[in-house]
Amino acid sequence: MVSQALEGIVADRKPQHIVIVGGGYVGLYSALRLQRTLRRELRDGSVRITLIDPQSYMTYQPFLPEAAAGNISPRHVVAPLRRVLPKVRILNGRVSKVHHEARTVTFEPPAGQSREIEYDVIVMAAGSISRTLPIPGLEDAAIGFKSVGEAIALRNRVLALLDRAESAEDEDVRRRALTFVVVGGGFAGIEALAELEDMTEDAIKYYPGIDKKDLRWVLIEASNRILPEVGPEMGEWTAEQLRERGIELKMETFLQSCEGGLVKTSDGDEFESATIVWTAGVKPSPVVNSTDLPLDERGRIKTTTRLTIAGVKGAFAAGDVAGVPDVTNPGQFCAPNAQHAVRQARVLGDNITAYLRGEELKDYRHKYVGSVAGLGLHRGVANVYGIKLRGLPAWFMHRTYHLSRVPTVNRKVRVVMDWTLSLFFKRETISLGEIEHPRDEFRAAAKSGLKR
Ligand SMILES: Cc1cc2nc3c(=O)[nH]c(=O)nc-3n(C[C@H](O)[C@H](O)[C@H](O)COP(=O)(O)OP(=O)(O)OC[C@H]3O[C@@H](n4cnc5c(N)ncnc54)[C@H](O)[C@@H]3O)c2cc1C
Numbered sequence: 001m002v003s004q005a006l007e008g009i010v011a012d013r014k015p016q017h018i019v020i021v022g023g024g025y026v027g028l029y030s031a032l033r034l035q036r037t038l039r040r041e042l043r044d045g046s047v048r049i050t051l052i053d054p055q056s057y058m059t060y061q062p063f064l065p066e067a068a069a070g071n072i073s074p075r076h077v078v079a080p081l082r083r084v085l086p087k088v089r090i091l092n093g094r095v096s097k098v099h100h101e102a103r104t105v106t107f108e109p110p111a112g113q114s115r116e117i118e119y120d121v122i123v124m125a126a127g128s129i130s131r132t133l134p135i136p137g138l139e140d141a142a143i144g145f146k147s148v149g150e151a152i153a154l155r156n157r158v159l160a161l162l163d164r165a166e167s168a169e170d171e172d173v174r175r176r177a178l179t180f181v182v183v184g185g186g187f188a189g190i191e192a193l194a195e196l197e198d199m200t201e202d203a204i205k206y207y208p209g210i211d212k213k214d215l216r217w218v219l220i221e222a223s224n225r226i227l228p229e230v231g232p233e234m235g236e237w238t239a240e241q242l243r244e245r246g247i248e249l250k251m252e253t254f255l256q257s258c259e260g261g262l263v264k265t266s267d268g269d270e271f272e273s274a275t276i277v278w279t280a281g282v283k284p285s286p287v288v289n290s291t292d293l294p295l296d297e298r299g300r301i302k303t304t305t306r307l308t309i310a311g312v313k314g315a316f317a318a319g320d321v322a323g324v325p326d327v328t329n330p331g332q333f334c335a336p337n338a339q340h341a342v343r344q345a346r347v348l349g350d351n352i353t354a355y356l357r358g359e360e361l362k363d364y365r366h367k368y369v370g371s372v373a374g375l376g377l378h379r380g381v382a383n384v385y386g387i388k389l390r391g392l393p394a395w396f397m398h399r400t401y402h403l404s405r406v407p408t409v410n411r412k413v414r415v416v417m418d419w420t421l422s423l424f425f426k427r428e429t430i431s432l433g434e435i436e437h438p439r440d441e442f443r444a445a446a447k448s449g450l451k452r
Pocket residue numbers: 021022023024025026027052053054055058059060061062063064065093094095096125126127128145146147187188285287318319320321336337338339340341371372
């Protein structure tokens with residue numbers, strides 16, 4: 001049923017413009033929903049949708065640890081926005097400002113002038129960034145773990161450091177190269193640590209000069225528990241498993257400084273490391289600070305249970321950028337995770353459609369069901385709907401769950417092919433760090449040519 005509001009719009013010939021800021025979980029899934037529910041309006045031109053993101057793909061972040069470990073190709077952990085959203089205009093670049101009163105966003109393309117884009121409805125879906133602290137040396141010595149770029153750079157770095165250690169005679173150089181530090185024991189940190197440690201265990205079979213006991217993997221965690229997403233019992237079990245694998249867990253410990261890779265921790269320890277991964281929490285995308293939209297005390301966009309932005313019209317938000325009240329747990333907010341983001345996106349899409357049609361909006365309601373985590377090949381931990389699994393069954397559940405969630409059949413098939421190939425052939429353990437500096441060789445050649 002086309003509402004009077006939409007009939008009016010068609011008569012006016014002024015299409016309603018929906019602008020989505022961010023093409024991650026919320027951006028992609030809400031646009032997919034709108035593409036379906038507003039099919040007719042998109043066809044007759046009464047509605048148009050624009051999605052803005054610096055990247056032309058959505059990253060399926062839960063697969064980043066497996067991409068870092070080389071079990072999944074980096075290209076297969078992302079979904080191409082233009083192919084998945086043919087009815088949506090994709091603009092690559094950043095939104096640097098939102099002026100909701102004037103209904104405009106400032107769009108910064110990678111090249112050329114920034115420009116104002118007008119909208120009727122805005123969706124804030126810009127996610128989160130790493131929450132860092134003013135720790136001396138952190139900015140220069142550490143790397144985050146939120147993007148494909150970071151995951152693959154980390155993989156290349158870890159493997160290149162094995163090459164470095166194998167080729168060095170200096171004990172200090174070897175020790176520094178073979179010491180790996182992860183700060184933060186949530187699912188991103190623990191999965192990254194466990195998958196990468198598992199990969200190095202496989203890789204050192206080809207390095208006769210490196211023994212397992214030469215590798216030092218250290219987790220620094222400020223609280224007294226890890227992996228809170230799977231509950232205290234399974235978190236404790238995971239800690240034991242990691243310790244059995246020789247991983248050092250520094251609990252209730254803070255990173256104090258890491259200048260030049262010299263790690264100093266609050267328990268008085270001091271050691272050199274060439275790899276420091278920071279996964280100690282997230283905060284909303286900084287774009288929220290350049291808007292006239294209301295923020296809560298944690299700096300998230302103040303959002304209602306219907307995923308509208310509190311106190312304003314024509315504005316919606318969800319995912320890591322938004323403070324969404326958890327109606328299943330009064331007084332609390334939905335945690336920043338994919339489980340909520342993907343479900344919120346569907347409700348958000350339906351609510352925009354209802355808003356445009358002048359219909360009633362729905363509340364977002366989902367009770368957190370627990371989580372699954374991969375801890376390396378054939379190892380995992382899970383606590384879902386109260387069912388607790390350890391080891392191989394949990395790992396199998398982790399893979400099947402995420403396979404069912406990764407967007408598009410195309411990606412699912414490619415991921416299964418990656419996993420199947422790694423069943424029959426050993427995973428690749430070569431560093432392609434060179435691709436981060438593709439012009440070095442050519443520049444050196446050009447310089448040597450000048451000398452002749
Ligand atoms: C390693 C890792 C593992 C994880 N594993 C799990 C898991 O197992 N289970 C789980 O539930 N959750 C997991 N999560 C969390 C989950 O991935 C996030 O909660 C989810 O991605 C949030 O979705 P979102 O749409 O809010 O943000 P995102 O998916 O991060 O998308 C935000 C998008 O906005 C874009 N953007 C940012 N700023 C701007 C701007 N100014 N202009 C335009 N675009 C912008 C970004 O480029 C990005 O594409 C994991 C996260 C990580 C990092």
